[in-house]
Amino acid sequence: MRSLLTIFFAASTLAVAAEPVRLTSDGSLKRDPRFVDGGNSIVYCFDENPALVRMMKLSMDDRSAKPVFENAAGKHHIEPAFSPDGNWISYTACTGNLTARLVIASLKEGKEAYITHQGRGGTRSPVFSPDSKRVIYAFAEKGPQQLWSVKTDGSDKKQLTTSSGVSNWPTFTPDGRQIVFSNSREKNYEIYIMNADGSNERRLTTNTLMDIRPAVSPDGRQIAFVSTRTGNYDVFVMNIDGSNLRQITNSDERDDYPRWHPNGRQLVTVSERDGEFDLYLRDVVDVNVADR
Numbered sequence: 001m002r003s004l005l006t007i008f009f010a011a012s013t014l015a016v017a018a019e020p021v022r023l024t025s026d027g028s029l030k031r032d033p034r035f036v037d038g039g040n041s042i043v044y045c046f047d048e049n050p051a052l053v054r055m056m057k058l059s060m061d062d063r064s065a066k067p068v069f070e071n072a073a074g075k076h077h078i079e080p081a082f083s084p085d086g087n088w089i090s091y092t093a094c095t096g097n098l099t100a101r102l103v104i105a106s107l108k109e110g111k112e113a114y115i116t117h118q119g120r121g122g123t124r125s126p127v128f129s130p131d132s133k134r135v136i137y138a139f140a141e142k143g144p145q146q147l148w149s150v151k152t153d154g155s156d157k158k159q160l161t162t163s164s165g166v167s168n169w170p171t172f173t174p175d176g177r178q179i180v181f182s183n184s185r186e187k188n189y190e191i192y193i194m195n196a197d198g199s200n201e202r203r204l205t206t207n208t209l210m211d212i213r214p215a216v217s218p219d220g221r222q223i224a225f226v227s228t229r230t231g232n233y234d235v236f237v238m239n240i241d242g243s244n245l246r247q248i249t250n251s252d253e254r255d256d257y258p259r260w261h262p263n264g265r266q267l268v269t270v271s272e273r274d275g276e277f278d279l280y281l282r283d284v285v286d287v288n289v290a291d292r
Helices: 004-012
Strands: 030-036 041-049 052-059 065-067 076-082 088-094 101-106 112-115 124-128 134-139 146-151 167-172 178-183 190-195 211-216 222-227 234-239 255-260 266-273 276-283
Touching: 030 076, 030 255, 030 266, 030 276, 041 076, 076 124, 088 124, 101 134, 124 167, 134 167, 146 167, 167 211, 178 211, 190 211, 211 255, 222 255, 234 255, 234 266
Parallel strands: 052 076
Antiparallel strands: 030 041, 041 052, 052 065, 076 088, 088 101, 101 112, 124 134, 134 146, 167 178, 178 190, 211 222, 222 234, 255 266, 266 276
8 A cells, every 4th residue: 555645746747637437348468458459449448368368359339348369379479569550560589588579470471480580588578660660669689778770671770769767668759750768877768869870869757766658649749657666566647748637547556557548649558447347538738737
């Protein structure tokens, strides 16, 4: 349970909104939700059984869900990303902790590119550039995990960051000029922003605990992210420059994996309630609360 001080802090910065809409009700462990089809569907991953993480597609109309891949071939499929032009999907496929690899597949032609590196680590957190020509992802090839860039055909691989600490969870601004991500160089994860080529890096948060999984809003003005600054996993939103911090969730259980609806006014989250994990749709209220 949180301390009284922590609860007071959470309440003082909470952006109050309408009650969230529960989208799933099976209670299984979920992760990585993404809006697709113009916001009419959500792709997410869930633990179908202890040996398989499956990628599912949920209809927002009737709440029905079906597998993205009928035959998972015994592989975990996690962290899906879809290109803005609708032609590509990227995800991490793995059969164990050290066997993860990045897949970039054409949804129209069925062709697949597999991104390989030296070392035994796994690729993480792919995201497409707004022009759908490149994928940014995280990998630890030599030393700490860095951000990398590659064309959709798997060519022209480039390392973008050379920082200490672990870099992860890249997300583009809509104009493609900047990338927001988290890094652990301060012995805890903070959120940073840099130019798309890796230059002009700036820190956006200052926190003694974790600020992770940033997601830039469709209009490029806000960043949703997960923080443990309240003593729990909660979802926050701030302006693109780090100002105007607002707390979106406030529960003794975990709220995680925020992703923006294309309308820019709602987030989907994976939220734990009574020990069960489901997808929830939440309104985002723009309340001018100073960063504390």
